[in-house]
Amino acid sequence: MSAEPGAATIEARGLTRKFGAHTAVKGIDLELKRGEVLGFLGPNGAGKTTTMQMLTGNLAPTGGAINICGIDLLEAPVAAKARIGYLPEHPPLYREFTVDEYLLLAAKLHRVPRARCREAVETSKRRCGLANSGAKLLGTLSRGFQQRVGIAQAIVHSPDVVILDEPTVGLDPHQIREIRSLIRELGGKHSVILSTHILPEVEAVCDRVQILHHGSLVYGDTIAALKRSRGGSAVLLGLQRAPSLDTLAAIPGIAQVHAVSPVLFRVDFHPHDDATERLAAQAAKNDWGLFQISPVHTSLEDVFVQLTRHEEVD
């Protein structure tokens, strides 16, 4: 109903969850707008699944508030859940059902009008590469196909919010590509939260990323900003007649120099101080035989490892 783009579909404030003495999620804030794909990252045990269980009403938060399209999930769970499609970490499949029976049940339970159920099932099967698997028993499907059915049941009622816990686990490379483009497509009209351990996946499909570590959000911004936030960048420098490493390191703005090969160097700059120009000028002036200077791409992986490096000794 709140169809305007940019409207918040999920708004969570101070979300907290304790398991006994252990606090799995520590007061995180989350906001998702229509048309956005949010990537949820974090090491094992960071609290991603716990957060998603709370957002889908499967787990009661110890503290905090959740709004789904303006409906309070804790006050009006049924109305709020009608807006959500959820793929849990472990696809909840009934082994004795066929794909068609199962998806039809999912459609009915999510209040798709009777007359449109068949059509909804066909559409979600087509989108998840299940068009020819309708009559197969869920218990006999391979892991990847079970995962596809799990995704299909999450989108069969075309919900406003799609929450996918590690959606591409167990899929083959073709299907991973298809599911990624499906997620992008869903991100057009709906909004999607997905958790994953595949970092390039986040870069490929997400608009925004939030990194969770020990139950707290340690980072939350757009993908582009995340790359910048790492602070300092680096270049790969190729010199035919290179001086000593110390000479290079003495150039203002350069933090560290590391020889990759006799003629190739990785040069790290100080944060927010791009010394590329100075480096090129020095190379020309001293006739070092500059033949290459190219930025080293900062991958999300670097950022992730940097932010969550301090491994827990729980």
Added chain:
Amino acid sequence: MIFTIAGKELKALFASPLAWVVLTFMQVLLAYSFLRRLDDFLQIQPRLIRMASPPGVTELVVAPTFATAAAILLFAVPLLGMRLIAEERRNQTMVFLMSAPVSVTEIVLGKFVGLFAFLMLIIGLVTAMPLALGGGTALDYGLLASVALGLSLLAAAFAAASLYVSSLTAHPLVAAIGAFGVLLAMLLMGETAGDSLRARNWPVPAALIQVFSPLKNFEPLAKGVIDTYAVICLLLLAATLLALTIRELDGRRLKG
């Protein structure tokens, strides 16, 4: 939504060999005991005719068959109901229902209705056997209706009990044994606690404890006496157990 969930449970029941085994076993056993009693009845019938107001075929054949059915349900319902929640917990499929826009009450009632519908099928088959005699002899339809009502209410109470126990564990077999234990405990309690309370002249606790003795409440109905209090007790027992199940599932979201 309740019926959608009930339909799902029925489908799951019929997909499992267990339901068919129980259905066949019950039908064979009940048909045997029914025919055996009918045979006995036909043998003593010439002597019965000489009595002033002889007991009819309904009293001597039909009612005892229903009592046998009640005894078999004591074993069958825990087996049929064990998977309802325990298996969903073990396979982590409960999240499918919990994420859907349905309330916990609807989930519990749906599961209950699904199992109850299956039990009504069994009871329907049991009732069909004496009805087949209707063409040849005079049946006491009042007694038949009363005993069928009693058995249905008993089945409802048993179903609610096995649903509740199924919500307490993630192991279906433990659920079956547990539910059987609970039913057995209630049976024994009804026999002893109620009587001893009454003997001590404590009618109110005795009346309260009667809620938890389903077989005792079945007795008057099996004799054709529609005892309102017994009917209420059976309904109350089923309702209490369903409420406990709802509470249990609701609490699970808090515990995690």
